[in-house]
Structures are given as C-alpha cells and as structure tokens.
Amino acid sequence: MVNTPQDMTYRAPGAIRDMLFTTWSLLNGFTADQRARAHFAFDDPRRVDWDFIPKPDRTGVALAELDRHQKTLAHTLLRSALSLRGYSQALAIMATENILRELEVVQRGFGAYAADFRDPEAYLFSWFGRPGFEDTWGWRIIGHHLGFSCTVVGQEQLTVTPFAMGAQPFPAGVLNPLGESQSRGFALLHRLSPQQREAAHIHPVAPADFTTRQVPYVGEVELPDHVDLGIESYAITDDDRWALRFERDAPSGLNGAQLSADELGLARELLLHFVETGPDELAAQYRAVVEAEPAELLTFAWAGGLRPDTAYYFRVSTRSLLVESDNAVAAGQHIHAVWRDLDNDLGHDLLLDHYASNDHRRGSAHLHRRITSSTESDADFIAARRLR
Incomplete structure (x- = not known):
C-alpha cells in the first residue's frame, strides 16, 4: 500500500471535477494538429519532464496559439490547480517575461527575436492519458519560470508536484511573485540565535540551481549540478556539491527540535507558503499533516550569503515534503523555487498502488x-x- 502521511488522502474532488470538464472543453475545440501536439499516452516519457528552462523541443500547445475563448478555458484550467494567491503568482511570472525581454535587449544584445524568446504567452499545455470518469490521466503547464504537473489517479486522487516557480528580475517593479517567500526565509534566518544559524548554514556557497535538480522522483541522496543550464558564469565544485547534498533520511541543517515554538511556527509557515500555491483541497491536507508532525521531522538549511543581495539558497524539509529556493546566479536577481512531495511527485506512490490493486x-x-x-x-x- 501507499506510504502516505497520516491524514493525506490526496482527494480533491472539486479541483479534479473542474480539471476534467475544462479539459474536455479545451481538447474538443482543438484542431487535429493541435490535439496531436498536446495529447499523449500516459506512459509517454515526456510526462515526467517538468524542467521549466527554455527548450526548443517542448511539447504542447501554447497560450499564444489559442483564440479568446480557448485562452479563457486555459486560464480556468490553470486556476483549478492553484489557490487564488498561487494563480496571481503564476500570472505575475508570465507578465514578468515582458520586463525581462526589454532588459535583455540591452543586456544581451537581443534583437527582433527577443519577442519570441521572452513571451508572456509562451506557456504550453499538454495532456497525458485519457481524461475521463474513473481514469488516470494528467496535464501540465510549462514555460519559463512556471511549471507543474497535475496527476489524476483513478479520477479520485490528485497530485500537483513537482511545482516550480521562478522570478527574473527580482523584483520586477511592482511584480514580485516570489518576494514574500524570500522575506519569510530571511525572517526565519535572522530570528535564529548565532548557534542555531551556524547549524542551519550548511555551506558558504549556494548551489547554482535545485539540489534535487529536475529529477522526476527524489532518490535517497541527491546532489546539485555544477552549473545552471546555459549560465556557466556561476559554477560550484565537487566539494560544494557534496556539502550541499540532500539526504532524505538525514537532511543536513537545523533540526526542528532545536527551535522554539515560535521559530518552529515560522519554519512551518515558510514551508506551507510554498505548498499553499496549490489547490485549496490539497493545501488543507498538507497543512494538517505538517502541523501534526513531530518537530524533529522538520529541517531548515541555508547556504551561501546571509543577505538578500548575495547568492543564497534555503530549503525546508519534512518526512514527506521538500521546499527549495535558490537565488544564486545573478547575485540575488534570479530565483528558482520548487516544492516537492517526496513520495508522490508525478503521482509516484499513488500510481504504484493504483496499478497494483x-x-x-x-x-x-x-x-x-x-x-x-x-x-x-x-x-x-x-x-x-x-x-x-
């Protein structure tokens, strides 16, 4: 049977219903060519590729291709997987592409093609499996700095991880989709005593990107890559990689048992701030689990600089959840953040149990x-x- 945390049923009937009916409306309105580029078998290997960096061979149909009614449906589908705050963050990330495009015309010498490379409608939707009653299927949105995959198991259970968001520049005028999460991270860091901060600060160098990278399922030990793809100006060594590793059974950093009640509350709220970008039905279950877990199952870790204008990284983990936030490249101007369900990213354990039974x-x-x-x-x- 699935090793799910106590009280986690992964049941989200409202979100699943909305996803199914909106998916039907969208797919039924697609041309044959659009459907061929957007709808795949559930076991297609592209289902587990959630990497949100720009790629020339992404699958799916972009918002830019859709007519006015289809775009409304696409946003309805997007909203079905997000809380209201999460949806507003997603919209801000998309809009930031306009600002990034204008900056890169100057900074990188981009010419006329900048409009195609940084496009607020270059977010692609894909579906996997047969969306129907009692079926197991999924859908994904992916584009620059926004990517998550919804997996519907037997039309009863739902997962939405890995769930990744990014921000560049940070902030972008009044657009600041990840600003609150960063403020919460620094608030917790500076609340700690010098001894606690020393335990939390696992390494003076931040990773270039997620320690768990973009793997579909987090293994027992994961190491960050030497560089972030396409940004080789920031690189780390093998010694850095080992110091920054994430071990599921023994995560490095400050253990929750070493925190006061107020500090533990801040750490949990930092974790849940990321988790609660997802649908409310799942967020409520995750919150109940996190708040009920023993303090020693939580770990807070920091790497890199201790000020917002430096290259820094932090993570919070529990027995079943992991949040990573990295702001290393561009020295505090380029954030990548992700929250993961360590057992059920892409529906992993739920699918194993479903197919076994x-x-x-x-x-x-x-x-x-x-x-x-x-x-x-x-x-x-x-x-x-x-x-x-």
Whole structure:
C-alpha cells in the first residue's frame, strides 16, 4: 500500500471535477494538429519532464496559439490547480517575461527575436492519458519560470508536484511573485540565535540551481549540478556539491527540535507558503499533516550569503515534503523555487498502488463492466447464486 502521511488522502474532488470538464472543453475545440501536439499516452516519457528552462523541443500547445475563448478555458484550467494567491503568482511570472525581454535587449544584445524568446504567452499545455470518469490521466503547464504537473489517479486522487516557480528580475517593479517567500526565509534566518544559524548554514556557497535538480522522483541522496543550464558564469565544485547534498533520511541543517515554538511556527509557515500555491483541497491536507508532525521531522538549511543581495539558497524539509529556493546566479536577481512531495511527485506512490490493486488492461473497472457480458465479468457470482 501507499506510504502516505497520516491524514493525506490526496482527494480533491472539486479541483479534479473542474480539471476534467475544462479539459474536455479545451481538447474538443482543438484542431487535429493541435490535439496531436498536446495529447499523449500516459506512459509517454515526456510526462515526467517538468524542467521549466527554455527548450526548443517542448511539447504542447501554447497560450499564444489559442483564440479568446480557448485562452479563457486555459486560464480556468490553470486556476483549478492553484489557490487564488498561487494563480496571481503564476500570472505575475508570465507578465514578468515582458520586463525581462526589454532588459535583455540591452543586456544581451537581443534583437527582433527577443519577442519570441521572452513571451508572456509562451506557456504550453499538454495532456497525458485519457481524461475521463474513473481514469488516470494528467496535464501540465510549462514555460519559463512556471511549471507543474497535475496527476489524476483513478479520477479520485490528485497530485500537483513537482511545482516550480521562478522570478527574473527580482523584483520586477511592482511584480514580485516570489518576494514574500524570500522575506519569510530571511525572517526565519535572522530570528535564529548565532548557534542555531551556524547549524542551519550548511555551506558558504549556494548551489547554482535545485539540489534535487529536475529529477522526476527524489532518490535517497541527491546532489546539485555544477552549473545552471546555459549560465556557466556561476559554477560550484565537487566539494560544494557534496556539502550541499540532500539526504532524505538525514537532511543536513537545523533540526526542528532545536527551535522554539515560535521559530518552529515560522519554519512551518515558510514551508506551507510554498505548498499553499496549490489547490485549496490539497493545501488543507498538507497543512494538517505538517502541523501534526513531530518537530524533529522538520529541517531548515541555508547556504551561501546571509543577505538578500548575495547568492543564497534555503530549503525546508519534512518526512514527506521538500521546499527549495535558490537565488544564486545573478547575485540575488534570479530565483528558482520548487516544492516537492517526496513520495508522490508525478503521482509516484499513488500510481504504484493504483496499478497494483486494479486490472487496467481494459480500462477502469466500471467502464469495463459497462461493456462486458455478466456471463464473463460475474461468472463466479452467477455460479455461486445458482448453487443457493
């Protein structure tokens, strides 16, 4: 059976319902070409690629291709996976592409093609599997600094991780989608005593990107890469990589048992600030689990500089959750942040249990029964009744 945290059912009937009906409306309005580029088998390997850096070979249909009605539906689908705050953050990230484009025309010498490279509508939607009653399927949005994957298991359970957001520049005028999370991180850091801060500060050098990188499932030990893809001006050594490693069973940093009640509350709220970008039904379950867990299951770690204008990184982890926030490249002007469900990123353990306990060779159980003679499907039941 699935090793889920106590009280986590992953059931989100409202969000799943909205996702299903909005998906039907969108896919039914696509042209044959759009559908071919947006809809794939559930076991397509591209389903687990959630990397949000610019790539020339991304799958899906972009917002820019959609007509006015389809764009409204696409935003309705996006909102179904997000809290109101999370949705507003996503919109701010998209809008920031306009500012980044104008800055890079000057900073990088981009010419006319800058409008295609930094585009607030270059966010692609893809679907995997058969979206239907009792089915297992998923959908994803991905683009620069925004990417998450929704996995619907048997039309009953939902996961939305890995859930990644970024910000560049930081801040971008009044647009500051990750500003509050960074302020919360520094507030906790500066609340600590010198001894606590020393325990939390695991390394003087920050990683170039996530310690867990963009792997589909976090292993027992994960090491950051030497550089962030395409940004080789900031690099770390093998010694740095080892010092920054994340070990699921023994994460480095300051243990929650070493925190006062107020400090522990700040650490939990920092973690939940990221988690509560997701749908309210799941966020409430995660909050209940985090608040009920023993303090020693939480760890807070910091690396790099101790001021906002330096290259820095922090993470908060529990038995089942991990948040990473990295602001290393461009010295505090380029944030990558992610929150992960260590057991159920991309529906991992839920899917294992689902497939182990059901026969999916001919579709979901109820759909199978609707088109199969009782002589076959209920042979044992009929035989037993006849013997009564």
